[in-house]
Amino acid sequence: MKTNILLYITVISVFSVNIYSQKGRLAAADKKYDNYAYIDAIKTYERVAEKGYSSVDMYQKLGNAYYFNAELDKAARWYGELFSITTELDSEYYYRYAHCLRAIGEDDKAKEMFKKFNDLAGDDKRAELLTDNRNYLEIIKANSGRYDVENAGINSEYSDYGAAIYLNKLVFASARDTGSLAQRKHAWNNQYFTNLYMSDLDETMSLGTVAKFDKNVKSRFHEASAVFTKDGNTMYFTRNNYLKGKKGKSESNTTLIKIYKASLVNEKWDNVIELPFNSDNYSTSHPALSADEKTLYFASDMPGTLGRSDIFKVQVNENGSFGNPENLGNAINTPGRETFPFINDENEIYFASDGHPGLGGLDIFVTKINADGSLRKIQNVGADVNSPHDDFAYLIDTKSRKGFFSSNRDGGQGFDDIYKFLETRKLICEQELYGVISDMATKEVLADAKLTLFDSKFNQISTAVSDVKGSYSFAVECDKTYSVRVQKTDYTAKEEKIKIPAENGKTMLNIALEKAECVVTVGDDLGTCFGIKMIYFDFDKSDIRIEAALDLEKILDVMNQYPTMKLDIRSHTDSRGSSKYNEALSDRRAKSTINWLIKNGVNKNRLVGKGYGENQLVNKCSDGVECTEEEHQYNRRSEFIITAL
Missing domain, CATH: 3.30.1330.60 (OmpA-like domain)
Incomplete structure (x- = not known):
């Protein structure tokens, strides 16, 4: 297929009608208060520093104390002292120092720090991906062992690929020779042009006899990658640039591929039209519908593409018209190829790519689309489905966790083959970051502490407030690094970094805060x-x-x-x-x-x-x-x- 289709204060209450008893208790309270020392730790750090002592830890605490409280001029001073003794620091200190420098008007130095921050973070998309996934083979290995895979039982000696569920049938593309005299071969690979076929699909996702889909959508060239609305009345599919007997060509005299739409009329597929964002000069292909059917996803190399082909989306309006196509951006698209999108009813998008770190050829990846349209971490689905060859066209039923994908891996029956699977363990990692905020000295839980969650590049993800038990929680992604900042009146702000495991579950991060004024007796x-x-x-x-x-x-x-x-x-x-x-x-x-x-x-x-x-x-x-x-x-x-x- 590789070459086919593209986040202390002590309170003393005195209640007594006996005024002498009340005075006695007040005196006792005063004496108790006088026997406690309230020590401002930050002021001590500053006095120690003024005497000429220095340490990375002390300067970090001083800088952070002021940075978290938006006193950027004071933070700049101590971060400056920090950088004067070492530059071997986590990237966040370059980021914070840069902001502080900008706040005090030292723009040139701020730019220098921002550049170093970006250098540490990485610029090139592929380099960034490899940097972020240096152990990607280990990650793929961890993601493997989740599928039971077998031949779908409908393959031929030719190319069979792509799958869509249409009512109680599986619709797929095949280049099998049906014996028709009109069956034509593609000169590029000597394979027959693909047409749409179907097979009965029972409740266990087992397949039956293969039959032709519908002659009304069959042309002299390729048809493939169909997707259907839930009511079964509308179909989007891929076809070469060919409509009503007329073949279209690009400026370079090449017949590319387009997305077409057909309607079910009197049990027959009719009214075949091409979608308005098609062009003779670029390809659009492999349509996929969101669960609410208001968004159509597809692959294309249209202008604005970041690589050889990208995943795009377009709004499907109620009147049947379409919005303007939008590139999903570099969170998902790379300088390589991204193609064959599939969206399930849990808002997960699966796609094939050779730009993200994989096993070779096209690998299948998945991410979840957040409510705001942003994407979570891209993950390789694992070596059971992926191979050193091309693996693509993934489809899954979220209730049964059964589905299909296509591959030209070794051991197949034809040029491309369709495989069926049972997913025994979900991959989309849903982790809960939770813990308790407490007083470092007394161990008492702290309610109403403000927590802020940041990603690895210190973009704010979410906020929370600890409850009466001092507890908090955040929904986070697996295998990502976060920072949790905790602030509470009368306490020194604190920030903790945490790496979330690459598996489903919960991660505990208890954070103990120091009193801004230590209480000792x-x-x-x-x-x-x-x-x-x-x-x-x-x-x-x-x-x-x-x-x-x-x-x-x-x-x-x-x-x-x-x-x-x-x-x-x-x-x-x-x-x-x-x-x-x-x-x-x-x-x-x-x-x-x-x-x-x-x-x-x-x-x-x-x-x-x-x-x-x-x-x-x-x-x-x-x-x-x-x-x-x-x-x-x-x-x-x-x-x-x-x-x-």
């Missing part, structure tokens, strides 16, 4: 305000590393804000190594941490500390228990326990 770990899990030392040493100094600057800043605050600094190890050695090493590290703070101005009377080695493990990973590196990491931690405020 006696007994709490001050390090949780800044996500300090441990103070890092070189292996087998207790010298303060640069990364550790950056985190200790945060602790130092808070202690300077709260001069009566006292800390118990605790250092822990995992269970690997001897217990005696781990205890000694952790004790040295705790003392090194204390000495650093004292050296930088903290009174030694405010600090105590000790190393606990492996004596306070937080999980099962004791001696002799096999654990992962990640599990051991939970035990290697530093704590800054508040003992007084």
